[in-house]
Amino acid sequence: MPILKTIDLKKSYKIGSRWEPALTGVDMEVEEGEFVAIVGPSGCGKSTLLHLLGGLHRASGGRIFFDGDELTALPDFGLAAIRREKIGFVFQRFNLLPTLSARGNIEIAMKIRGLPTDDKVVEILKYMGLGDRMHHKPREMSIGEQQRVAIARAIVNKPKLLMADEPTGNLDSDNSNRILAEFKRLNEEHGQTILMITHNSEAAAVASRTLRMRDGRIIED
Amino acid sequence: MSNLAAANLWQRKTRSAISIFGIAIGVALLLVLKGMLSGTIDEIANRMSNTGVDIFVYRKFEIWGGTEQMPHSYGKAIEDHLGPDRIKPLISIVQDKIQVIGKVQQENRVWGVSKKNLSALNVRLAGENKGRFFKDGSFEMLIDGRLSKHSGLDVGDTVRYLNHDWKIVGIHHIGVGVRVYVPFDTLQGLKFDRKGASIFAVMCREGIDPQQVAGQIKETRDANNEKLDVRPIVSATMYETFRKEARIIDDFANYVTIVAMSISCLVILLTMYTVVVERTRDIGVLKSLGATRFFIARAIITESLILCVLGVAVGVGLSYFAAWLIPTISLLNVTIPPQWVLIATLVGLVGGVLGALYPAAVAASKDPVVALTYE
Numbered sequence: 001m002p003i004l005k006t007i008d009l010k011k012s013y014k015i016g017s018r019w020e021p022a023l024t025g026v027d028m029e030v031e032e033g034e035f036v037a038i039v040g041p042s043g044c045g046k047s048t049l050l051h052l053l054g055g056l057h058r059a060s061g062g063r064i065f066f067d068g069d070e071l072t073a074l075p076d077f078g079l080a081a082i083r084r085e086k087i088g089f090v091f092q093r094f095n096l097l098p099t100l101s102a103r104g105n106i107e108i109a110m111k112i113r114g115l116p117t118d119d120k121v122v123e124i125l126k127y128m129g130l131g132d133r134m135h136h137k138p139r140e141m142s143i144g145e146q147q148r149v150a151i152a153r154a155i156v157n158k159p160k161l162l163m164a165d166e167p168t169g170n171l172d173s174d175n176s177n178r179i180l181a182e183f184k185r186l187n188e189e190h191g192q193t194i195l196m197i198t199h200n201s202e203a204a205a206v207a208s209r210t211l212r213m214r215d216g217r218i219i220e221d
Numbered sequence: 222m223s224n225l226a227a228a229n230l231w232q233r234k235t236r237s238a239i240s241i242f243g244i245a246i247g248v249a250l251l252l253v254l255k256g257m258l259s260g261t262i263d264e265i266a267n268r269m270s271n272t273g274v275d276i277f278v279y280r281k282f283e284i285w286g287g288t289e290q291m292p293h294s295y296g297k298a299i300e301d302h303l304g305p306d307r308i309k310p311l312i313s314i315v316q317d318k319i320q321v322i323g324k325v326q327q328e329n330r331v332w333g334v335s336k337k338n339l340s341a342l343n344v345r346l347a348g349e350n351k352g353r354f355f356k357d358g359s360f361e362m363l364i365d366g367r368l369s370k371h372s373g374l375d376v377g378d379t380v381r382y383l384n385h386d387w388k389i390v391g392i393h394h395i396g397v398g399v400r401v402y403v404p405f406d407t408l409q410g411l412k413f414d415r416k417g418a419s420i421f422a423v424m425c426r427e428g429i430d431p432q433q434v435a436g437q438i439k440e441t442r443d444a445n446n447e448k449l450d451v452r453p454i455v456s457a458t459m460y461e462t463f464r465k466e467a468r469i470i471d472d473f474a475n476y477v478t479i480v481a482m483s484i485s486c487l488v489i490l491l492t493m494y495t496v497v498v499e500r501t502r503d504i505g506v507l508k509s510l511g512a513t514r515f516f517i518a519r520a521i522i523t524e525s526l527i528l529c530v531l532g533v534a535v536g537v538g539l540s541y542f543a544a545w546l547i548p549t550i551s552l553l554n555v556t557i558p559p560q561w562v563l564i565a566t567l568v569g570l571v572g573g574v575l576g577a578l579y580p581a582a583v584a585a586s587k588d589p590v591v592a593l594t595y596e
């Protein structure tokens with residue numbers, strides 16, 4: 001039983017008066033514990049797919065099943081609940097809240113998820129090698145550190161699925177390697193299911209499986 | 222939650238300070254206006270009742286009392302009608318206004334009273350070295366301690382009034398009757414073409430009810446058996462009477478309540494709308510973390526509430542500062558009514574929350590993906 005499954009998933013965007021297809025029919029499955037990389041040329045629909053799978057956007061057609069729920073049948077607040085309880089996002093641009101410290105960024109994520117903000121915050125920051133950066137604001141940290149805070153924030157509630165949209169896109173190779181190593185460690189040591197979009201073939205090589213996309217569909221598994 | 226709100230506010234200190242100040246201005250405007258109205262009425266009502274007079278009889282009552290002349294015969298008729306068992310002999314007063322006195326350019330009432338009646342009205346000198354009472358028929362003047370301080374005038378100085386030079390001969394204790402006293406006959410001669418007064422001050426004998434006496438004064442008839450054209454005001458109800466006369470100012474103050482609330486509302490609306498636009502990406506992030514619409518709206522409203530609470534606090538502080546400052550630099554009095562502190566607080570908070578509703582709704586309904594990719 002896959003944790004994630006899509007059937008003929010479609011998404012079109014309205015540009016002026018025309019509908020431009022971004023996803024033209026995606027069928028895919030992800031098993032629990034897999035580390036899947038999605039690669040493909042720019043504009044092929046990778047981010048669009050991720051947004052649909054994470055319940056951030058609504059599909060134009062097709063169905064998504066995730067951990068026992070049909071996302072395509074849930075109302076907005078149901079999708080918010082899924083994001084809160086079962087999904088962690090990591091973005092290319094880190095997207096930390098600029099006014100909060102590393103610790104504050106993780107605490108707010110826990111509060112949103114209704115978790116007590118206890119020692120786990122410190123624990124997870126230490127796990128990500130950020131023990132001495134707890135009180136730093138995002139702009140007081142290196143980009144590598146910022147991305148590690150973002151990962152800590154995404155995994156603090158032990159999500160069923162960790163989604164990353166080009167997590168290394170803004171990083172130099174040293175920092176990229178470190179982030180990829182973290183992902184691999186999470187996947188291997190904790191069985192974290194990961195879905196990662198990347199442009200980079202080295203990054204894709206870390207994953208246990210690679211999906212290749214083109215023109216809004218998956219062309220190779 | 223409040224951490225995020227506080228952190229956000231702290232990050233844009235200048236803008237937060239301006240918003241707080243905007244709300245504070247609205248609140249202070251309301252409180253100082255109400256305070257001036259109450260303070261002035263309070264003080265005048267107190268001063269009038271400190272004279273020991275039970276009823277002031279005017280021909281026509283304007284705010285702060287009338288200056289229109291009543292013939293001497295009116296006083297006689299009232300005394301005859303009520304009799305010496307019920308009232309003491311009437312005190313005749315000529316009331317006028319003086320526009321400029323020393324450095325003070327604010328209208329002040331003047332009472333023309335005979336020297337004998339000064340004591341009857343509880344007028345006392347402010348101290349041993351504060352001069353003496355005037356002589357009847359002279360161009361001598363008494364002013365109170367506060368007017369002396371603000372006008373820069375003291376015993377021995379001269380005041381120009383009704384085309385005459387008046388010599389200040391004494392400084393009297395503040396808080397009794399009016400601030401300026403001159404001899405009755407001198408002022409009567411200057412103001413009226415024949416003998417008369419603008420106020421007959423009535424003091425009742427012990428055990429006699431002033432309300433009842435006032436009613437009887439209205440029923441008094443003159444030699445031609447016509448009812449006197451007078452309006453008796455009982456001292457004990459002076460405060461309410463003034464309040465009624467000043468209703469127009471009171472109404473105005475009530476409009477200021479609406480203005481103050483609108484200021485709060487607009488300040489918060491503009492501030493928080495800007496904030497919501499600026500923080501579009503952050504809102505997207507919160508949504509990606511699973512924040513509900515309610516959570517986002519509450520975050521915006523919490524931020525506004527912090528601004529409002531601080532704004533109200535600063536506004537109330539400013540008002541009390543003004544309530545101290547204004548009387549020390551002018552002859553105006555400010556007494557902030559405690560219940561209006563509560564009303565102003567509610568006005569600031571309710572205005573702020575109303576102003577936050579629209580930005581909060583905009584924030585809550587943002588599309589997460591659009592918000593996340595916002596530049």
Ligand SMILES: Nc1ncnc2c1ncn2[C@@H]1O[C@H](COP(=O)(O)OP(=O)(O)OP(=O)(O)O)[C@@H](O)[C@H]1O
Nearest residue numbers: 013014015021022041042043044045046047048049
């Ligand atoms: N909000 C939107 N409105 C209109 N068109 C959109 C929107 N988002 C994406 N598209 C279009 O949908 C297509 C797929 O975009 P998407 O962002 O999914 O590509 P991508 O594979 O992630 O590309 P990249 O590697 O450059 O990030 C593109 O043609 C894009 O222009």
Ligand SMILES: [Mg+2]
Nearest residue numbers: 046047048165
């Ligand atoms: Mg993309």
